Amino acid sequence: MRHSPRRHRNYVAFLGHRLSGIALAIFLPFHFLALGLALEGAGSFDAFLAFADIPLVKMAEWGLVVLLALHLFFGLRILVLEFMPWRSDADDRAGLIGWGAGGALALGLVFLLGVF
Amino acid sequence: MSTTAETEKTIWVHIWRGKDEGRHVSYEVPARENQTVLDLVTEVQRYHEPALAYRFACRVGVCGSCAMTVNGRPRWTCRTHVKRVVEGGEITIEPLRNMPRIKDLACDMGEFFDKWQKAGGKFKGKATRREPPMAVDPESRERKNADAGIECINCGVCYAACDVVAWNKDYLGPAALNRAWTLLNDERHADHAGLLEMATSEGGCASCHTQGNCMTHCPVGISPTRSIAGIKKMSLVDLLRGRAR
Amino acid sequence: MRIERSKTDILILGTGGAGLFAALHAKQADPDCEVTLVAKGLLGKSGCTRMVQGGYNVALGEGDSIERHFMDTIHGGKWLPRQDLAWRLCVGAVERVRELENEVGCFFDRNPDGTLHQKAFAGQTFDRTVHKSDLTGIEIINRLMEQVWNLGVEKLEEHRAIELIPAKDGSGVAGVLLIDIREGVYRFVQARAVLLATGAGPTMYLYHTPSGDKTCDGLAMALRYGLKLRDMEMVQFHPTGLLGGLRTRMTGTVLEEGLRGAGGHLLNVDGERFMTRYDPRGERATRDVVSRGIYAEMRAGRTTPMNGVYIKMSHLGPENVRRMFPGMVKRCADSGFDLAGGVVEVVPTAHYLMGGVEFEVDASTASPGLFAAGEDCGGVHGANRLGGNGVANSTVFGGIAGDSMAQFVRDGAPLRDPDETVIDEGIARAEVPFGQKRGDLFELRERLSQAMWDDVGVMRDAAGIARGKAKLVEQTDELDGCGLPDGDRTFNLTWHDWLNMKSLTMISEVIATAAEARTDSRGAHYREDFPETGDLETTAYTSVSLQDGKPRVEMVPVDFSVVKPGETLIEDEPAGKSAVA
């Protein structure tokens, strides 16, 4: 039996939001740990930042920025749907999904431009 | 009646037979001009598989008895034209998802209706049969909110379409919460506080993640997504104001 | 044969407006009373109350009165209604609509000032039809279901009643024999009081509107049990049933009355607006007149490809049509037709049985403990039913039945010992098809519906009816010889189709018998050989009972207990806003 009928934009937005949320949740403790290294003095923090300069690590960071932006935009979309008035029954503001995804990618691009 | 050219064409129908254990059985039935999916199933029952179990009543989309999974999507079958769903001359028909199966295409809707009650879907009036009906402004926002969701035929299509229902057995589901929302907007209802409590507790509106499968599939064009969002907002506002309705 | 047995105080057959209201009222009257609800389909989801589109007649408006509603009902029924029943209907409707709004929770449409909106419905002198858009039945039944779910009633869904079982000593009803459709087993439920509310339904006709689960089972059971059926020749045809072609379930379903009211045209295959030839009101004439007009065109061979006529709305502007009738336009579109911009093929379709079980104002019948309500009953509407009086009938008398049964039980009604031979016979009758040579049940069904359509349909005459009766006799025998594979009895719809046919052929014979006996034309019954309405003062109704297995008809004079032909209850005629349609 085929699974649920998921091939539509709202579902894709849900998935994007959830997966980015999970990724952020996993990343956040490490992020805090890294910042916490500043405690041990600027030296080790710099060492960490040097590690962070490795391209692969850079790519991961890029990913996180995009994920954060994606989660932000899709999260805002949910807040709009939940707390702003609907103009009609079909008013699922699907446009926000495209804009959100596009916005996240654009931010990612700016990030890349800044880094390299 | 139909022309000979029409009756020569056929459609392959693959139907789930059995309960939880079972298999798809394929049947070749005549294709007709204005056939619905329910007609295909009927054709199979009448001429191929006398003991085939399925359910229908009204034939016009008001009773919500005939929903099945058609080519992977939940639909009302009495008003789904075959032409709209047929893929390469074939159609796969299965029971609805998220409900216990009885036999073949028939499901047990008991839990669906239990959850409807759990979400608070039952009117409690303030007046009796000895008084005239209460005046209600037909243009008020509340009345319009109620009207938008009230024509639910409890077909269970949204319930079958929603993934959260599949993932969380406590989730009350879109139809039940949609009903709760229409009641929350019914100024004649006597217990909005109790109702909101029911609709927001375990398995209530907070479990909905705005996936939108429900509104995408509701055959009568209701948007449970919108209704559930309405409950969420109401619950948040009430909590912030420290108020019970 | 395995048979499970249980007991209850009140057993209700059917979960339409009548059955659900009865359960509600019985439980309200006596919460300790055990109530068991039986539905052939799912609770509230089967039957026709849910399908009500137009709405609910009730004299609530300023300038309207119960007297006026009553007079409209009597005029519509051509002086054939039992007047105390019709009066009770009109009085009861007022209380019932308020109850539906205030206690059950139906959210009917409103006027700008907040009062209930009441719309015009054909054949009435006042706009008195309360509604929820054009899906009134969904609102009524959904709200009733919600109330009944948590009443603590026992629910036997997908259970089919096959026999009313009398007490061994003949003192009244002992219970009902059922088939548990899902399990494929027999069940006997013993009860102190039984309500027959299975909603009749003229689904023996080629084209018909009611839900598929309604096949006159209740009438057939009542007749076998020994009750009398009255007015059975009165079959209401709705003029505009959808045509979808061979073996489509959508065929026969109603396209709403409002289409004609709003100015829709009926055209024959030559594109001619033929209705003006039959009646000066054209398409806006009453249901029976328009149905006969269409039927006459069909018989004259001026029919569309699927054998009907066209309904055309597009001259009103497709946009307007879409706005005014969104539900109808969408339904036609789902079935592949363009109602707003094109033409749709329609045909008259059997809609409602005015006839049914003879019953009393308190919903009791001739047999102690056996009550009846709703479309299963005869006498309320007489020769024709006003649009909007159907759901009023089922909910008003359903509620009354609930009250009466609770009282009956409280007064010490006994659990009677069943007559086991009747149980055995009931089972034997249901077992007939098993073990016989496999037959073509659906070919038989098509022949039955064609015979009723051709010979005992929209227009009738002595020769046709006789022909029809002969076919029915033949088909009854054929059905008894039409076997089914004896295997899986669980949820075996073909077995139930066979049982449906059994009820339908029996009641078809009753309709034919009553139609033969009524040698005048009135209301829904039109005799080409007796086109005039007979003398009103000596109006008599047909009453059919079963004698030696054959329907026997008797003509019984109507008792004009409230008002006589030529008189009226309305003092200053006509008042208020008047509806035309």
Place this chain on the structure above:
Amino acid sequence: MMEARLFALQRLTAMLMGPFVIVHLLVILYAVRGGLSAEEILARTTSSVIWPLFYMLFVVAAAIHGPIGIRNVLREWSPLPLHVGNWIAALFAAVLLVLGLRAVWAISGWAG
């Protein structure tokens, strides 16, 4: 009531974090130009009491928001019973709070 509270907390923290994340993202984009250095970061974060307060609020919000989300995910996507999910979420909240506040402490310069 618990579900309604958790829901409200998650949405309120989301509303709070909306602007925070935007600011944070802009800062990141600005900061990463030409490579990161500890001095640069610390110079900014210790420059005013606003920044540490900002990050502190951010951390608290995230430590509420994230775990509530994880609780939902666990309930729906893992076979763990609800009470186990509750504990994991609570533990996760504690971890985030401790590590997060420690990080804010580190970059605030308040330690001396």
